[in-house]
Amino acid sequence: MADYTLKVRRYQPEAESEEGGAAGPYWQEFNVELDPTLSVLDGLLQARDREDGSLAVRCSCRAAICGSCGVKINGQSTLACLTQIGEAHEAANRMNGGAKPIVVEPMGNMPVIKDLVTDMESTHWTKIRRVTPWLLDDGNPPERERIVEPESMVDITQTIACIQCGACVSACLSMEADPDFIGPAALAKAYRFVGDPRDVQDAERLYDLAQDPHGIYDCTHCFSCIDACPKGVAPMDQIMRLRRAAGGEGIDDKNNGHRHEAAFTKIIQKKGTLDEALLLQESYAAGVKGKLVPKPAAIKGLLGSIPTAIRGIRTGKMRSLRKLIPGIHHKLPGDAQDKVKGIYGHAEEHRTQLNLYITGEEEVEPEPDEMAPGALAAEAKLSAVGGGRQHMEQATEGGSETARTKDEDGDG
Amino acid sequence: MPSHDVLVIGAGLAGQRAALAAAEAGVSVGIVSKVHPVRSHSNAAQGGINAALQEGDSWESHAFDTVKGSDYLGDQDAIEVMCREAPEEIFHLEHLGVPFHRNEEGKLGTRAFGGASQARTYYVADITGQAIMHVLYEQLMKHSDAVDRYEEYFTTNLALNRNGECAGAILRNVRDGSMELFEAKNVILATGGNGQAWQPTTNALICTGDGISMAYRAGAPVMDMEMIQYHPTTLAGKGFLITEGARGEGAHLLNANGERFMERYAPNKMELASRDVVSRAEQTEINEGRGFPDGTVALDITVVPRKRIHEALREIVLVGRDFAGVDITREPIHIKPGNHYTMGGVKTDIHGATSIDGLYAAGEVACVSVHGGNRLGANSLLDTLIFGRRAGEHAAARAKRTDLRPPSKAQFTDEKAALEAIVGRERGSGHRISEIKRELGETMDGHVAVFRDDAGIKQALEVVKRLQEEAESAYIDDRGDVFNQDLLNAIELRFMLDCAECSCVGALHRTESRGAQFRTDFPERNDDEWLKHIELTRGDDGPQIGYSDVTMTQWEPQERTY
Numbered sequence: 001m002a003d004y005t006l007k008v009r010r011y012q013p014e015a016e017s018e019e020g021g022a023a024g025p026y027w028q029e030f031n032v033e034l035d036p037t038l039s040v041l042d043g044l045l046q047a048r049d050r051e052d053g054s055l056a057v058r059c060s061c062r063a064a065i066c067g068s069c070g071v072k073i074n075g076q077s078t079l080a081c082l083t084q085i086g087e088a089h090e091a092a093n094r095m096n097g098g099a100k101p102i103v104v105e106p107m108g109n110m111p112v113i114k115d116l117v118t119d120m121e122s123t124h125w126t127k128i129r130r131v132t133p134w135l136l137d138d139g140n141p142p143e144r145e146r147i148v149e150p151e152s153m154v155d156i157t158q159t160i161a162c163i164q165c166g167a168c169v170s171a172c173l174s175m176e177a178d179p180d181f182i183g184p185a186a187l188a189k190a191y192r193f194v195g196d197p198r199d200v201q202d203a204e205r206l207y208d209l210a211q212d213p214h215g216i217y218d219c220t221h222c223f224s225c226i227d228a229c230p231k232g233v234a235p236m237d238q239i240m241r242l243r244r245a246a247g248g249e250g251i252d253d254k255n256n257g258h259r260h261e262a263a264f265t266k267i268i269q270k271k272g273t274l275d276e277a278l279l280l281q282e283s284y285a286a287g288v289k290g291k292l293v294p295k296p297a298a299i300k301g302l303l304g305s306i307p308t309a310i311r312g313i314r315t316g317k318m319r320s321l322r323k324l325i326p327g328i329h330h331k332l333p334g335d336a337q338d339k340v341k342g343i344y345g346h347a348e349e350h351r352t353q354l355n356l357y358i359t360g361e362e363e364v365e366p367e368p369d370e371m372a373p374g375a376l377a378a379e380a381k382l383s384a385v386g387g388g389r390q391h392m393e394q395a396t397e398g399g400s401e402t403a404r405t406k407d408e409d410g411d412g
Numbered sequence: 413m414p415s416h417d418v419l420v421i422g423a424g425l426a427g428q429r430a431a432l433a434a435a436e437a438g439v440s441v442g443i444v445s446k447v448h449p450v451r452s453h454s455n456a457a458q459g460g461i462n463a464a465l466q467e468g469d470s471w472e473s474h475a476f477d478t479v480k481g482s483d484y485l486g487d488q489d490a491i492e493v494m495c496r497e498a499p500e501e502i503f504h505l506e507h508l509g510v511p512f513h514r515n516e517e518g519k520l521g522t523r524a525f526g527g528a529s530q531a532r533t534y535y536v537a538d539i540t541g542q543a544i545m546h547v548l549y550e551q552l553m554k555h556s557d558a559v560d561r562y563e564e565y566f567t568t569n570l571a572l573n574r575n576g577e578c579a580g581a582i583l584r585n586v587r588d589g590s591m592e593l594f595e596a597k598n599v600i601l602a603t604g605g606n607g608q609a610w611q612p613t614t615n616a617l618i619c620t621g622d623g624i625s626m627a628y629r630a631g632a633p634v635m636d637m638e639m640i641q642y643h644p645t646t647l648a649g650k651g652f653l654i655t656e657g658a659r660g661e662g663a664h665l666l667n668a669n670g671e672r673f674m675e676r677y678a679p680n681k682m683e684l685a686s687r688d689v690v691s692r693a694e695q696t697e698i699n700e701g702r703g704f705p706d707g708t709v710a711l712d713i714t715v716v717p718r719k720r721i722h723e724a725l726r727e728i729v730l731v732g733r734d735f736a737g738v739d740i741t742r743e744p745i746h747i748k749p750g751n752h753y754t755m756g757g758v759k760t761d762i763h764g765a766t767s768i769d770g771l772y773a774a775g776e777v778a779c780v781s782v783h784g785g786n787r788l789g790a791n792s793l794l795d796t797l798i799f800g801r802r803a804g805e806h807a808a809a810r811a812k813r814t815d816l817r818p819p820s821k822a823q824f825t826d827e828k829a830a831l832e833a834i835v836g837r838e839r840g841s842g843h844r845i846s847e848i849k850r851e852l853g854e855t856m857d858g859h860v861a862v863f864r865d866d867a868g869i870k871q872a873l874e875v876v877k878r879l880q881e882e883a884e885s886a887y888i889d890d891r892g893d894v895f896n897q898d899l900l901n902a903i904e905l906r907f908m909l910d911c912a913e914c915s916c917v918g919a920l921h922r923t924e925s926r927g928a929q930f931r932t933d934f935p936e937r938n939d940d941e942w943l944k945h946i947e948l949t950r951g952d953d954g955p956q957i958g959y960s961d962v963t964m965t966q967w968e969p970q971e972r973t974y
Contacts, residue, residue: 012892013892013894014893037737038650048846048898049846050844050846053888053890053897053901054890054892054896054898056895058451060447060616061451061455061456061616062650062652063456063652064730064734065455065456066450066451066455066456066616067450067451068451084734113587113894113895115895117895120448128553133550134509134551134553134554135508135509137509141503141507143503144465145506145512145519145520147517147518148514148518149514149518150513150514150516150518153513153536154513154537154723157511157537157543160511160536160542160543160546161537161539161542161726162546163450163542164450164546196509196511198509
């Protein structure tokens with residue numbers, strides 16, 4: 001047993017302020033006493049049971065299955081039942097430098113109805129319904145089951161694992177900027193059908209989601225949804241898979257992201273380091289060495305990039321103007337370039353889509369005491385992160401295609 | 413006033429399946445749920461769903477396993493219906509888009525489960541209930557023109573008409589607190605079980621026996637209420653579920669001496685004996701001092717290949733890590749038997765019809781009875797879907813040949829006044845709702861659990877009766893209309909107390925041991941006197957006891973060993 005303080009963002013819609021009129025939101029602290037391995041939800045329920053029955057929070061299963069108790073804890077969107085109160089307490093102290101209460105707020109990007117209860121219908125569910133969230137099959141099912149690749153079912157199980165808790169929606173930075181963004185949960189739901197071999201309208205779905213200005217190209221690749229997701233759905237990965245599938249369908253990406261990505265990989269493969277000058281050219285006029293194809297979109301894109309390039313040079317992020325002349329770029333020393341190419345070769349051979357339901361772990365693993373020092377350091381960091389535990393777990397298991405790189409950001 | 417041919421209360425698997433079936437029959441359908449449908453507790457069904465559809469398997473074999481699992485208390489006509497219709501239901505779900513696990517040929521693949529003579533459990537990793545329920549909700553969204561959804565509407569009571577028929581329901585819109593009378597030709601209860609009357613339990617906070625209590629109060633008999641399943645593998649303290657699929661994949665149960673103790677209790681089926689058998693074995697080990705100091709035994713999943721654990725038991729890896737601090741791929745996890753499932757419920761026929769005209773029940777709220785004294789793992793999802801569909805179809809057919817008979821307005825007025833009275837109780841005047849609920853849960857888990865005896869059950873019944881009185885004056889803090897969860901908790905407490913009382917009365921009355929009911933003072937099964945259901949009907953001074961025969965078709969009772 002230990003004592004904790006929960007600082008809860010409260011809103012009682014029927015309360016009146018002292019001057020009359022509706023009272024606004026306010027903070028209230030609750031002191032609770034419970035085992036550190038119990039959850040923040042257990043703490044909230046204890047406060048409700050013992051102190052104030054009007055404290056509103058949706059909850060049901062207590063075990064991260066029903067998706068009811070999405071909240072922000074110390075600013076991080078998550079499930080209250082999945083966050084151990086001891087860890088949340090340590091995270092609060094670490095963030096604030098000293099004994100500070102655990103801060104609990106309603107989810108973001110949604111209107112608040114009361115206390116920690118948000119209006120998911122007008123936001124989350126409306127967006128889910130936007131992606132035609134049901135199977136569009138050929139209308140002619142066989143007598144028995146459809147025969148499909150076993151891996152295809154495991155693959156979409158990652159998105160089926162979504163419990164519609166809204167944590168990713170709450171954390172989504174793109175949606176903060178563009179409330180109409182279809183968003184991580186609904187787009188992950190869309191992948192559930194695009195990736196399902198029994199759904200026959202992949203192309204229609206992809207065109208629809210690509211042409212919507214608030215669709216798949218509205219994601220800024222910020223990883224927040226991957227961090228927030230309590231079930232390892234990795235919504236951003238699913239959005240990227242939709243983009244790749246769209247590229248495969250020959251859909252024109254207005255943001256040029258598909259070609260930009262291709263330009264990056266091509267240049268590194270060729271030169272080992274990034275040749276920024278070539279990057280612009282390859283992104284906007286790929287395959288036309290030394291000259292630009294005068295497509296209006298390409299020229300507009302190039303011109304639009306100039307201010308960014310100038311800022312880059314000023315701040316030292318890019319090299320001098322002279323070196324921006326295409327073609328002048330240093331080579332890697334020795335056989336380094338061949339090694340880079342080797343990495344590409346390896347990646348090409350291991351092109352399977354990573355999926356937490358398939359990958360799991362290798363059969364034989366070193367015992368903890370045999371671990372390399374680097375691995376131990378990673379373990380230590382893992383346990384120190386607390387709030388960001390979920391993405392760490394994915395990173396160590398290879399559950400997410402992208403979480404590995406995110407780890408370097410050290411956002412814990 | 414909302415008006416429907418068929419009004420479904422509860423939107424888990426049984427409710428959603430019933431609504432879709434009724435809509436397909438072309439009648440107007442409404443479905444209400446006190447939580448958003450995808451929050452329903454069917455989510456928690458991890459392991460899978462049974463059906464005999466492999467070559468070499470037969471519905472008769474599935475039915476016999478179910479009859480034997482029920483300790484011969486299950487009604488065999490209903491069990492036959494469920495097992496015969498199972499394969500078609502699985503194909504239907506597959507066609508709707510459930511991503512069932514496939515074998516190497518791309519066909520549906522199975523896993524082994526307890527009490528079954530063949531591997532016939534179909535599954536989606538260990539999120540089978542969640543996957544099926546989300547796919548059904550996709551269908552509800554698709555058919556939104558045919559099914560009206562009322563999400564976050566709390567049903568406080570059934571509405572009857574002058575003839576005593578069910579004619580609708582009284583609901584509170586959780587979001588704004590408004591009370592509404594819903595009119596319906598038929599009501600289908602699909603509100604789930606009452607596990608929250610026990611603490612700890614694997615059941616979600618919403619599993620408070622709403623439908624069982626409402627039907628009981630409306631005059632319908634409830635049946636087999638003494639049959640409460642304790643699941644063999646739950647986390648100590650928190651009560652969270654570790655799927656039977658873990659044992660299906662090969663995990664062992666070990667006592668503190670490292671012995672695979674099931675050898676002594678079920679030498680043939682070992683860990684995959686029926687749940688009542690395994691739970692009793694564990695509790696015996698614990699009671700006789702061969703458990704761990706925290707009152708548990710161990711489940712060793714490390715014998716399952718790690719890749720297979722990650723693919724097939726992913727959720728359990730997370731539960732172990734997040735709620736027990738254990739990496740189940742590396743070390744055994746401590747578990748114990750815990751409250752899990754309500755075999756009993758509102759008595760229905762094989763169409764889901766109760767004894768009240770216009771009132772149906774399906775899923776855990778109902779007692780058809782396909783589970784009898786003990787439910788087999790992976791038969792609950794099947795029960796919800798088969799009898800949900802049948803209730804939906806039957807209610808739709810009945811709607812086509814009946815007229816609306818408006819419910820009583822006086823009852824609606826009384827119900828509103830009753831709720832206002834709860835809100836109006838003086839603060840500090842009595843007990844808090846949460847105190848009463850805690851005492852109820854601890855009492856039931858203490859005395860109406862794996863092992864029971866006369867003195868313990870009587871003590872529990874006395875406590876329940878006292879708590880019923882205390883609940884009458886328990887006060888709440890929230891005076892508001894919007895999301896007044898405090899008020900809803902007070903109503904749920906009343907529901908739970910009804911269910912607990914019936915369970916105590918049934919358990920006390922059945923002086924034999926059968927299925928989940930093990931009386932240490934009557935340790936033998938007694939077919940001569942007790943091969944029958946106990947039915948309870950609400951009377952002025954508590955439940956009135958009646959009996960009905962077990963329906964037998966082709967399986968005579970035998971000695972039950974695994």
